[in-house]
Amino acid sequence: MCPERQVYLLDPQSLPPETIAVTFAKTSRSPQSFRDIAAELTEEKSAAFHEKWVVGYGHASVAEHAVLHIAVENVSRLAIETLESCRLASYTEKSTRYQKWGTEDFYRPPELAGHSLEKRYLETCRTLFAHYHEALPKVREVIAAQFPRRSDEDENAWERRIRSKYVDVCRFYLPAAALANVGVTINARALEHTLRKMLSHPLEEVRALGAEIKAVAQASVPTLVKYAEAVPYLQTLPRQLAREIPAVPPEMEDWCHLVAWDHNAEETALAACLFRYSHLSFEQARQAIRERSPEQISTLARMILGGLDRFTPPIRELEHVGYTFVLVLDQGGYLELKRHRMMTLSPQPLSTYLGYTIPRAIEAAGLLESYEQVMSTADQTYRELAAWNPDVAAYVVPNAFRRRALVRLNFRQAWHMIALRSAPNAHFSLRRLAQRMAERIREATPLLGQFLLVHPEETWQQIETQYFLRA
Numbered sequence: 001m002c003p004e005r006q007v008y009l010l011d012p013q014s015l016p017p018e019t020i021a022v023t024f025a026k027t028s029r030s031p032q033s034f035r036d037i038a039a040e041l042t043e044e045k046s047a048a049f050h051e052k053w054v055v056g057y058g059h060a061s062v063a064e065h066a067v068l069h070i071a072v073e074n075v076s077r078l079a080i081e082t083l084e085s086c087r088l089a090s091y092t093e094k095s096t097r098y099q100k101w102g103t104e105d106f107y108r109p110p111e112l113a114g115h116s117l118e119k120r121y122l123e124t125c126r127t128l129f130a131h132y133h134e135a136l137p138k139v140r141e142v143i144a145a146q147f148p149r150r151s152d153e154d155e156n157a158w159e160r161r162i163r164s165k166y167v168d169v170c171r172f173y174l175p176a177a178a179l180a181n182v183g184v185t186i187n188a189r190a191l192e193h194t195l196r197k198m199l200s201h202p203l204e205e206v207r208a209l210g211a212e213i214k215a216v217a218q219a220s221v222p223t224l225v226k227y228a229e230a231v232p233y234l235q236t237l238p239r240q241l242a243r244e245i246p247a248v249p250p251e252m253e254d255w256c257h258l259v260a261w262d263h264n265a266e267e268t269a270l271a272a273c274l275f276r277y278s279h280l281s282f283e284q285a286r287q288a289i290r291e292r293s294p295e296q297i298s299t300l301a302r303m304i305l306g307g308l309d310r311f312t313p314p315i316r317e318l319e320h321v322g323y324t325f326v327l328v329l330d331q332g333g334y335l336e337l338k339r340h341r342m343m344t345l346s347p348q349p350l351s352t353y354l355g356y357t358i359p360r361a362i363e364a365a366g367l368l369e370s371y372e373q374v375m376s377t378a379d380q381t382y383r384e385l386a387a388w389n390p391d392v393a394a395y396v397v398p399n400a401f402r403r404r405a406l407v408r409l410n411f412r413q414a415w416h417m418i419a420l421r422s423a424p425n426a427h428f429s430l431r432r433l434a435q436r437m438a439e440r441i442r443e444a445t446p447l448l449g450q451f452l453l454v455h456p457e458e459t460w461q462q463i464e465t466q467y468f469l470r471a
């Protein structure tokens, strides 16, 4: 008789993560049910299995079945960048859009303890936070005048409606030292990789955080992250590459520069879709596309991409087409962009060298002069600190300063990101970016680009004019 289908949970409340991982791993060689395999395992046997197979023979994917939920509190946004750099994990972080920071909620780097620039660093951070607090009620007034309370709305509902709008503006003051909490869900393999990066990091905070996360994780997965150590390659390569960099001042370029996209991108995408549902060779699928009239091509593209909504992404074959952008945006915006995991993101180090942006509401609130003064102070402090230690100097850089990144993403991810980040509830920095990226993709690949779900009621130029005095 045909064995009956079985579906059940391995309960993480009764089985430790390492035992669950071994239970799944053993199905590769054992004819027993998962329940029976799990019943025979102990924590010691699981640890011995991982030592032999995962650590000894490098069958690392087994560790992906051990999942951890790690709560991390009061770490700098700068340190969180490394923690969140893993593509295969999930994060939720204290939002600069919905929460407010206290005046002392910033990180004091131990590298600076007793250093002649320590006082300067503390003063600059305190000044930035003082300006942030001064700006909150003033920018609120501006936003409140733009979005007055409706007759059917009570005070709390109105505050909720306008809160993110004025907090969105004030976040430009916050330096990378601002502390945040982040919840991380990650499997042991991805965690080991993240720990290796953290333990190799030039900043003491990141290394110490890596060591703490490792210690905490070992209570749950004693074997799987035990051997995570600093990686000499990650430690030395940045220094070696630094010696190869020509000594020229950095140049500004178009802030949303589509540097490259795939040759014959549209033909490739459509051929990939035919290929997927056929037995054709890829060359035959290409030929089938080439033989179609422009009208037939257009109909086929509409069949694949037309009529989708935000919650129904296009089929995976749209990933066979990629775009490379150089993007320059404010650090606050960059911190949101980096949360998109299905792309390759190469940010340059955080610095003040590309200048700072000015939200228009700062001027409307009568804060322009003091804003420029405090940004200039932060810039000077950064430069003095950077002459000694550019990694530590980055802590003092406010969200207003620009950050440049090289980004490679496929059409499917671009479709998702643009739909999410051009929506009216997204931050204006991201809305501007999403609109401009959509424009670039449409210029390069109009057949595919016409189907991007970009919010139709504004353009990047309108956003720039409405929200930025200087973008």
Ligand SMILES: Cc1cc2nc3c(=O)[nH]c(=O)nc-3n(C[C@H](O)[C@H](O)[C@H](O)COP(=O)(O)OP(=O)(O)OC[C@H]3O[C@@H](n4cnc5c(N)ncnc54)[C@H](O)[C@@H]3O)c2cc1C
Binding pocket: 088, 089, 090, 091, 092, 093, 094, 095, 098, 339, 340, 341, 342, 413, 416, 417, 420, 421, 425, 426
């Ligand atoms: C209006 C708004 C408010 C936000 N507020 C906050 C906030 O307060 N705090 C905060 O931390 N973040 C916040 N975010 C960021 C948000 O939670 C996402 O982390 C970010 O937008 C990345 O997008 P994504 O998760 O859809 O997927 P991406 O990382 O862009 O990945 C693309 C797609 O791949 C799939 N995918 C990727 N990784 C996984 C995975 N591990 N498991 C399952 N599917 C996966 C999903 O289908 C996903 O849509 C906010 C975003 C928006 C738009």
